[in-house]
Amino acid sequence: MDDSTLAQRVQSAVAALGVPFRVVPCEPALADTATFCARYGFAPEQSANCIIVAGKGDVRRFAACVVLATNRLDVNGIIRRRLQARKCSFATPEETIAVSDGMQIGGVTPFGLPDALPIWVDARVMAPPEIIVGGGSRSCKLLLAPAVFKRMPAVEIVTDLAR
Numbered sequence: 001m002d003d004s005t006l007a008q009r010v011q012s013a014v015a016a017l018g019v020p021f022r023v024v025p026c027e028p029a030l031a032d033t034a035t036f037c038a039r040y041g042f043a044p045e046q047s048a049n050c051i052i053v054a055g056k057g058d059v060r061r062f063a064a065c066v067v068l069a070t071n072r073l074d075v076n077g078i079i080r081r082r083l084q085a086r087k088c089s090f091a092t093p094e095e096t097i098a099v100s101d102g103m104q105i106g107g108v109t110p111f112g113l114p115d116a117l118p119i120w121v122d123a124r125v126m127a128p129p130e131i132i133v134g135g136g137s138r139s140c141k142l143l144l145a146p147a148v149f150k151r152m153p154a155v156e157i158v159t160d161l162a163r
Contacts, residue, residue, distance in 0.1 A: 003137040006102055006112075010136030013112040014144070017151045021144035023135060031106035031138035033069045044069040048131045048146070050108045052096045055085025062091060062099045066110050066121040066133070066149075071162035073122075078161060082120070109134035109142065110155065121149050122161035 007023075014021050030039045037044050047069040055061040061083045067073050080088040096105055101114055110119045110133070125131060126146045135142045149155045 003139045006107075006136040007140055010109055010112040010142070014142065014148070017148055019144060019148045019151065021142050021148075024132065024141045024143055026139065026141060028106075028138035031134075031141075036132075036141065037069070042132050046128045046131050048125050048133045050110050050134050052091040052099050052108060053079055053083070053088055054091040054095060055080065055083030056087045056089070057085045061085060062095070063118040063120055064100070064108070064110055064113055065161060066119070066125055067162040068122065068124050068128075068131075071122060071124060073162050074160065078158070079120075082158075103134070103136055104138055107134045107136055107138040107140075109136050110149070110152070111142070112136060113154075115154065117154075119152065119155045120158045120161055121146075121155055123157050123159045124162065125149070126157060 030036055033047055037047055048066050049069055050064055050066050053063055053065055065073055075088045093105055100108055130143055131146050132141050132143050
C-alpha cells in the first residue's frame with residue numbers, strides 16, 4: 001500500500017472520531033522518534049510511539065501498544081500476561097506491516113488499524129495536552145489531544161503498560 005493511501009485511511013479514521021488534528025509532514029528518513037523530535041522541535045515527553053507486539057505461544061497473538069517515547073513497554077510483564085503468551089517481543093518489520101495492514105515501523109499509528117487488533121494505551125499517554133503520533137506512514141505524524149483515545153471503542157487505557 002502506498003503512503004498516500006495509508007495517510008488517507010488514517011486521516012479518515014481520525015476525522016471520523018470528530019476531534020481536531022494536524023498532519024505534520026516529515027522526511028521518511030527522519031521518522032524515527034528521537035531523530036524526528038530533534039529535527040522538528042517536539043519534546044519526547046509529548047511523542048507517543050505505537051508499537052505492534054507479538055505474543056509467542058501455540059497461537060501467535062498481536063496487540064498495538066501506545067507509549068510515550070520517554071517510557072519503555074513492559075513487554076514480558078503486563079503485555080505478556082494480557083496476551084496470555086509464554087513470551088513476548090516486538091513484532092518484526094514484516095509482521096508489523098502485515099498486522100497493521102501496511103504500516104511500517106516509524107509510521108505505525110493506532111488509527112486505521114484492523115478492528116480485530118487490540119489497542120492498549122499506557123495511561124501516561126493521556127497526560128500531555130497534545131501528543132505527536134505516527135501518521136500511518138514514515139512521511140507524516142499526527143498532532144492531537146490524547147483524549148481521542150477515549151472515543152475509540154477498540155482502545156483500552158492501561159495503567160503501567162510501560163515503565
